[in-house]
Amino acid sequence: MFEKTRLQLTLAYLGVLSLILTLFTVAVRWNFTRSLNRQFNTKLENLAQAAAFNMDNEDGELETDEDEILVNEQQTIEWFDLEGEIVGEQGEDKLDVSLNLEQLENIQNHPNSIRSFSKPVYNLETEELIGYVQVSESLVELNNTIRRLDYGLGSGIAIALLASGVSSIWLTRRAMQPIEASFERLKQFTADASHELRSPLMAIKTNADVALKYPEGMRDTDAEKFSAIASASNQMTKLTENLLLLARTDKGVELQLELVDLNFLLTDLMQLYKPQAEAKQLSWQLELEPELYLSGDRLLLTQLFTNLLQNALQYTSFGDSVTVNGKRIDSQIQIEIADTGIGIAPDHLDKIFERFWRADKSRSYQFGRSGLGLAIVKEILQVHHGTVSVDSKLGKGSCFTLIFPR
Numbered sequence: 001m002f003e004k005t006r007l008q009l010t011l012a013y014l015g016v017l018s019l020i021l022t023l024f025t026v027a028v029r030w031n032f033t034r035s036l037n038r039q040f041n042t043k044l045e046n047l048a049q050a051a052a053f054n055m056d057n058e059d060g061e062l063e064t065d066e067d068e069i070l071v072n073e074q075q076t077i078e079w080f081d082l083e084g085e086i087v088g089e090q091g092e093d094k095l096d097v098s099l100n101l102e103q104l105e106n107i108q109n110h111p112n113s114i115r116s117f118s119k120p121v122y123n124l125e126t127e128e129l130i131g132y133v134q135v136s137e138s139l140v141e142l143n144n145t146i147r148r149l150d151y152g153l154g155s156g157i158a159i160a161l162l163a164s165g166v167s168s169i170w171l172t173r174r175a176m177q178p179i180e181a182s183f184e185r186l187k188q189f190t191a192d193a194s195h196e197l198r199s200p201l202m203a204i205k206t207n208a209d210v211a212l213k214y215p216e217g218m219r220d221t222d223a224e225k226f227s228a229i230a231s232a233s234n235q236m237t238k239l240t241e242n243l244l245l246l247a248r249t250d251k252g253v254e255l256q257l258e259l260v261d262l263n264f265l266l267t268d269l270m271q272l273y274k275p276q277a278e279a280k281q282l283s284w285q286l287e288l289e290p291e292l293y294l295s296g297d298r299l300l301l302t303q304l305f306t307n308l309l310q311n312a313l314q315y316t317s318f319g320d321s322v323t324v325n326g327k328r329i330d331s332q333i334q335i336e337i338a339d340t341g342i343g344i345a346p347d348h349l350d351k352i353f354e355r356f357w358r359a360d361k362s363r364s365y366q367f368g369r370s371g372l373g374l375a376i377v378k379e380i381l382q383v384h385h386g387t388v389s390v391d392s393k394l395g396k397g398s399c400f401t402l403i404f405p406r
């Protein structure tokens with residue numbers, strides 16, 4: 001019963017956790033790559049600065065210092081004259097990057113994973129522009145570092161999710177334990193209370209019936225009171241029986257399985273309620289395919305169809321029609337109970353199977369309804385692995401469709 005809630009809780013917990021982890025990972029990755037890129041760029045700028053000092057023009061001739069100032073093998077330095085012609089180079093792995101005079105003092109990313117920085121070079125004494133320097137470095141190492149970070153974060157998330165998945169199952173199980181235990185106690189209480197109420201109710205009913213059997217010497221008003229007592233105790237007996245039945249199905253009732261002939265069962269029930277249908281001048285039809293056999297609990301199935309037929313009788317008006325249709329569809333048996341009665345409002349359709357729910361709450365006592373009929377139908381179908389659906393239009397009628405696996 002709590003499996004669905006447990007699963008929903010675990011999934012919700014995992015969902016929230018994955019969201020937090022994802023946000024955390026995105027933030028860490030963003031910060032880390034930003035700082036790596038900054039470091040990389042500063043390194044390029046510093047190198048360019050140093051390389052600019054290594055260029056000078058002596059007697060109109062541009063000269064570059066031969067001293068190696070590269071930090072690693074992935075870097076190159078290129079010096080250019082004012083026309084953009086290369087005048088000096090450093091670096092083993094020459095990265096073939098041409099100078100773009102439009103974009104000096106800008107960090108540029110080139111398509112083949114190279115980043116470069118170029119700046120103008122001025123004569124230190126005269127401060128006139130004498131050429132340009134461009135430093136470049138391959139991004140392979142930087143990209144590798146970011147890839148390693150991605151792998152690390154990815155596997156961290158996977159491990160964290162796995163661990164939290166296991167712990168969330170354990171936690172939700174622990175959190176649900178007290179709820180399940182109190183629900184168990186509540187079910188037990190309902191079952192015990194309904195059971196204990198049966199005998200005193202029976203005593204009230206029997207005494208009222210006996211008193212009504214010999215009304216001589218009884219005042220008319222007293223006779224009315226006794227019949228009200230008998231009727232109220234009848235309703236209470238029905239209510240306690242319904243509650244007891246629900247408590248049994250909640251607990252996982254042990255089915256008394258047998259081969260039930262639905263033709264026989266439904267014909268019998270339709271016959272039983274025929275007088276009431278005739279009193280309301282209902283068209284009371286039964287259309288069944290032959291040989292509708294079902295392995296099920298006869299008493300529970302009788303209760304199920306009784307509830308639906310009673311509803312069909314209750315929620316129809318004079319002259320309406322009620323049709324029960326049964327057929328086999330592949331390996332299933334489908335029973336439809338359709339009426340042309342008052343129908344159900346669309347926003348009530350998902351509530352009618354709830355316990356104690358009634359569309360017209362005000363008159364329930366008058367008609368002895370508790371709103372348990374359809375809840376019992378649903379439970380009985382569930383223990384028979386069947387399903388129920390309803391199609392209804394307010395003022396036009398309702399059709400309850402039951403599907404049983406054969």
Ligand SMILES: Nc1ncnc2c1ncn2[C@@H]1O[C@H](COP(=O)(O)OP(=O)(O)OP(=O)(O)O)[C@@H](O)[C@H]1O
Pocket residue numbers: 307311312314315339341342343344352357358359360368369370371372373374375397398
């Ligand atoms: N065939 C139907 N046509 C219209 N409304 C229906 C029909 N069957 C059920 N309902 C609506 O669904 C509600 C719940 O039905 P349910 O059988 O569970 O309870 P109930 O008939 O009110 O009481 P109980 O069956 O316990 O005597 C009803 O009160 C009624 O409003």
Ligand SMILES: [Mg+2]
Pocket residue numbers: 307310311372373374
């Ligand atoms: Mg009912």
